[in-house]
Amino acid sequence: MIPPRPRTPTELAELACPRCGAPREAEPRACTKCGHAPRTTAGICDMRVDPNASGETDPLLPGDARGALAAVADGRDYKAVLERLLLELPEARSNRLDLVLRECRGAWLPLVQARGGRALYVGNPLSGTVVGLARTGFRTTVLDLDPQRLALAQARNEWVVPGRCVPLLGGDSARLPFRDRAFDVVVQELGPPEGLAGRGYALAELVRVCAGELALVADNRYGYKRSSGEKSSFRVLRPLEYLRRALRAPRGVRSLAGHRRALRRAGLGADRAFALYPHQSDFAYVASFDARGPHLFIGPKERANRAKMLVHKVGGFPLLAPSFLFLARRDASTARERLQPVLEELARKLDEPLPVIDQLVATRGNTALVQTAVPGRDERDPRGRWTLHVTVSPLQETQARTHFARYQQLQREFPSFPIPTPLHAGTFQSDDQGIGLFLTCERRLPGLTAPQHTGEHAMAEPMYRASAEHLAKLVVAPARPIDEQVWQELFGAKFDLVARYAAVASTLEWLARMRERSREWLLGEPMPRVIYHADLRSKHVQLDAAGRVLGYLDWGSSESSDLPYVDLFHLLVHERKQESGMSTGAAWRLAIGRDKLRPFERAALEDYQQRLGLSDRYCRAIEELYPLFVTAMAEKNWEYSRPRWMHRAFGV
Structure with missing residues (x-):
């Protein structure tokens, strides 16, 4: 297992007793109200009510990570350990683990309104979304019920975003082990219905610990397709299977309208809803259901599909979209998306009109690709039409720098060679000045x-x-x-x-x-x-x-x-x-x-x-x-x- 890393009072100051809710001190002492005492398991603070409680281990089976964790504890390089684990796992589980680890699962993070602070992640701790949260300025507490899966996730976090994630064992109680309004952002990724026991926490409990913004990733009970667990492989549900899921959906799986009603009942004042398409486990597009973007791109091949276009024309996409992302706030204010100040600064630097996000794509290269446009302007006017490559993963920053430098070289040495015009590259700081978003900006091409x-x-x-x-x-x-x-x-x-x-x-x-x-x-x-x-x-x-x-x-x-x-x-x-x-x-x-x-x-x-x-x-x-x-x-x-x-x- 991973050796214990000393926890500072700041890291654990948000804790509360999971049994009775009494605020806790950072030191591992028994609760003065009910006697519940935290422990240390695998070097991780353990707030489980039942010390023997266990949860789902997807995409691993119990014991799969034991050898990898022993190697990490012995000082082996995490990259080599992960590669060995992927090689030793049966192919289906290896592919599923690789899919879960992808940082572009957090490609929607530029749409979050908070610009830093404390975040809570509830879901599969191996998810690449955790890296994205830490990368985009949040000090992230990661809650999970399985010690080995959480320890493996923390080894990944220390490799990619060292010092920015705090693992916490817990989740066997209906009450989250945190004080009221402990986090600026709370993220719950529910995962596919067949892969997550318990279906996460009640919305009211997530809202209780949320001071500002809640991000909820969940399946649609009426969604017509699912990821198979392999990259770029999706399965359209058979008619009887579809009806069974639609009529008897698991807890936490609702329609678009059902999710929005539940968010309002939980006390959230404003929300934005998006499709993660084709499916949350392996999505390429983040598309808003509201009038403002990002919009779903519909190419000529999609337009040739008459059934799909009919569904789209009659407004059926929100009903049938396989997965949702909801960004909801406690208050009804319309704070700016975290990418908005970046667009404003680029507009000033380039002396061009201020654009909006037109399309948002999660790329295979673990970046968020943002296409912008200026509302009301002719598409033939290039001003304000940009393509941004936002590096969700810090490991992709080198490639982003190479990409932009090569554009500059080609423009300089081979001026007739057709490429987009490189416009800007740089790091835009979050409120936490120790970390920021590195991105490149180029002219968006027509066609x-x-x-x-x-x-x-x-x-x-x-x-x-x-x-x-x-x-x-x-x-x-x-x-x-x-x-x-x-x-x-x-x-x-x-x-x-x-x-x-x-x-x-x-x-x-x-x-x-x-x-x-x-x-x-x-x-x-x-x-x-x-x-x-x-x-x-x-x-x-x-x-x-x-x-x-x-x-x-x-x-x-x-x-x-x-x-x-x-x-x-x-x-x-x-x-x-x-x-x-x-x-x-x-x-x-x-x-x-x-x-x-x-x-x-x-x-x-x-x-x-x-x-x-x-x-x-x-x-x-x-x-x-x-x-x-x-x-x-x-x-x-x-x-x-x-x-x-x-x-x-x-x-x-």
Whole structure:
């Protein structure tokens, strides 16, 4: 277990007896009113009424974390401990844990009105929302009933946001172990109905300990889909299952109107309601049900779904949205969202009109992506139309800085290369001056990202043609033969990194075999160096209505001097995967050698090859080694390695 960390009186000053409610001192003495005495369990203050009480352990089973906690107690690096745990768990639980840990679960935090102070988190302590709370200026008390799950969560917190979270064992009493109005913000994430026993605390009890704002994340009793527990995998409920849940919803699962009535009955004076879509366990969009944003983005593919558009047209989205977020206050005042002062400062710095939040996206890269617009202004007027990347996770700040710096480099050295205009990057402090939000701001491009046109070959052909031309411009060093030193730098180092985490015997064998073959194929081959995007998928290409490329987005994983041809090949493989629904491995195998590609796909690769003077031998080697490049980029930029990822993605 984690060794005890000394608690200061400030950290525990909000405590009250969970049995009788009498205020407590910080020292672990018995309650003078009822005799309840706190304990220390696993180095954590234990306020359980029953010392043997236990709660749900999702996504783990009892005992899963025992070895990991022993390793942390022995001084092992938390990142290595987590990677080992993910590898040792059965695949379903490993994937579920990875999903729960994602910090972008807190992508809605820029909408909170409080700008710092004390926060209480009630829910799954492993949730990435806890990191987001601490990251955005709150000293966060994390309450849970399971000692091992809470201890593992605290090890994560000390790794990512050291000193900003206080774990507390408790939750077996109807009364929260805190004084009245102890916290500026209270967050309760109820989780899916099948995953949380007890369904959390009564709203009245949450309101009792809340001095300002309550954030409630909960499912909709009429929601039509659920997360399967795998990333980007959702399940539409069968008719009988849907009716059963709608008619006999678990405690705490209500409709939109039902939640709002319950919030008012609990004494909250004002609330805002949002959809977490597609589902709270794995959402991409935060969309307001009110007239003010952020709004739900509805692309052309969604518009082609007549049933969905009919539901949307008749106002059915609030009724059927799978999950909700409610931000409610004790008073009826309309305090500003914490992002509002940031928008005001940016408007002053850039001398542009003050915009509002138009869209809010939780990205796979654990950032909150905010699209702004100026109400009443024509979309063709670029002023006030920005894209903000807000780093919810401190571990993503490096990527955000790389992203912005690469924009500046491209703008300076390749002015004709299409990218959004970089406008500003910096840290905006919360009321707690020790922490703030680092974000980047760029011009919001018109048009749509390429996935909105997936399958439309009339759009794909000009996109590939332009991409070949544009990417061929990014040469930073002339062609030279690949020698041992260059091979080790650009290939050998990637093999070393990927092999370190591969874990699967067949994957390790593939890496060893391809390592030797790559030397045979590539030593002596002439090759220029280019700026390498490293994650150029169709969602990072912005198109106009005719398929013309308006800009290449999201350069946080990029390299200033690396291999040519990989970016264009990656764009093509990933788009084939998206279009057909095939696996990444199947799309890769289809593209090797180009024989099975469409003429316009083949023409784009050949055009790029000719522009840079690359040999057939070099290009074929890059195609064969493609899984290496994708996995090396991921391993370099992930906060922690995902076990068996290369094997699952490519089948090697």
